[in-house]
Amino acid sequence: MIDVEFLQDLYSQVDLEINPVRFRNIISIYRDGIFQAYAPEKEWNFLQEYVGNKFLEKDRSFLIGLNHYIEFPKTELKKLLKSIAQRDLNSDSPKILCHTLIKLHFCALNEIYGINLVQIEEGLHYAIKKFLQSEQNFGTDAFNWLLGDSHSILTDAIELKVSLSEKKRKGLITNKEAEQIYTNQYGGLETAYGNFKEKNSNNEKEKQFVKDTNKESFLPSYGRRKDKIAFKNMDLAICLRNYSSKIFELRDKNKFLMGQVSTEKNRVFNTLLSKLKILPQEGKFYMLMELYKAVYEDYRVSKNTIKERSKGVVLSRKENIKTEANSNTKLLITNFASKTSNSRTLKLMRGVPVSRGLVIGKAHLVNDSTDSNQLKKGEILVAPGTDFNLVDSFYECAGSITEEGGILSHASIVARELKKPCLVGIKNLIRKIQNKDNLILNGTIGLVANLRDINVALIGTKIDAKIFGSKVARLSLLKRKGYPVLDGIAISFDPKKYNLLELNEILYKSTVNMWKTKFLIIRSSSSEEDGLKFSMAGKYESIKCSNNFNSFTKTLRKMEKANHLQIFIQPYIASSIGGVSFLEKNTNKFITEVSENGPQDVVKGKVNERFSGYIDNEMKNIDKDWKKELFLQLKKIQSEFSFDIDVEWTIDKFGNFKIFQVRPITSKEVFYDIKKE
Structure with missing residues (x-):
């Protein structure tokens, strides 16, 4: 619970020079290990615009204050962490441990998060969008360049791990020495970005990751474009690019440092519980004030209260709206527990594109670490946010989408490093997607399509001939093996559930219009076609159409009249x-x-x-x-x-x-x- 208090306090942080605006109405929910915070949309929009205009105006006092915040050395916090790490905590009294815990809580809050960095990221994103509109430049190259050229600590840590593994293999260092070297440099990384468990470690996979991130082909990804783009207002463009890089790296460093804080805080917290003879499974539901009372007044939280808190906790601050009834608060917890919609309509959702690429896969909703452990290779990670142990999931997933986060969020950083498509900031995402829904994720243009139980696949992925037909399955096999097969997308669905024309807008906007050819070719891909003993060649029509929405729609109507339940779309060459x-x-x-x-x-x-x-x-x-x-x-x-x-x-x-x-x-x-x- 003390971590929940920390996150709730974080939303109240302000800096008079950088951003004196704070959220007036916040409700934070903790349930099943997941923390979610909500603020009214109008407050988000106002805050985003306020900070964004400071960037666009190159406000002098704002930029000076922001530079001071970015360069702040965090000396007191680092000293405190060092002293705790060197102490024998078992020799400390409960009072000393309690005061250490409180000091660490507020020192970290004030030195790492003197201001909520998400607010600055949102403002920067607003400024970049407005700047591109004023320049009449909406290309991804321009957006990429403005995101700057930054580097993640995560990459450095994996590179070191691979290097140490090689040295261990050659007998140059012992396993204990390797662990010590890694811990000295990246001891807090497990808490910050998720635990690199040895049992899940795949050295070859990590080697490939290090190799891939150094390839020249990786440079065009978001935040990695180095060749300069010509803008009318080049001074402002350079300013936005520089602060993108600085804030990207600051977020990474803050998260890493917060990982070290969490490591030491957990040591102090667990030692304090042991001294007070409070069971860990009960102690995790104590608030900071209650731990203080437990030390000085021998106070204990009741069993009934702990039982209630285990179901979910709501922290709220409301200043300018009417206080809701308790029943509504309980309803909010219930909604959070199962934020899914019963509607089976197809949906096209827009988010902030932070890592480019196009993938298709089944949705895997993650609400806690148990969910993430069950994710299968090739699934698309769907989460409220990614500020918990999801590194292993990022290795396995085809791409990721989150309800929270901005262009410099944790999900953005890791997705770019792993070269996997990612969208963030999709409102009410968890309500719109259910486990195993078929998704098209386009990280290049910022769209995700929920096709529910309509089967869809990209040529070049593993395709089931029973679902999509042998024609598509063979072509996809050849493309995977490097043969010169054209790109394409295959669809197979039940006509009793969906009308083919329901798909037209979703398919065209999320995938088809990315092909810049003048024409498209739309063909059947029936499971009846191209068998070993019969062909059916010529029975089903292939239709050439112009690559525009109206022509695409008319062609789908023709396919529907012919009762084609499996179709195959490719650019026409x-x-x-x-x-x-x-x-x-x-x-x-x-x-x-x-x-x-x-x-x-x-x-x-x-x-x-x-x-x-x-x-x-x-x-x-x-x-x-x-x-x-x-x-x-x-x-x-x-x-x-x-x-x-x-x-x-x-x-x-x-x-x-x-x-x-x-x-x-x-x-x-x-x-x-x-x-x-």
């Missing part, structure tokens, strides 16, 4: 040449039909060239580069499957080979006119 090739696995016999307009014309019987034979023979006398590429790709693709293959392919105007379709050949008649060697 214009061909310089393309066609259809048949290849027999055991003999390497092939037949290829070619058209200047690509495989769609060949399927319609419009063939410009036809050639056949045995691939190995033909490769000895190739007269064109595109044929050489075709034969190489056909042989490689054939090696992936146990059956004879029918491949639709194209070569675009840049000379790039692309695979449109791979299906089994269900009739040997296509090879009858090829003479034996």
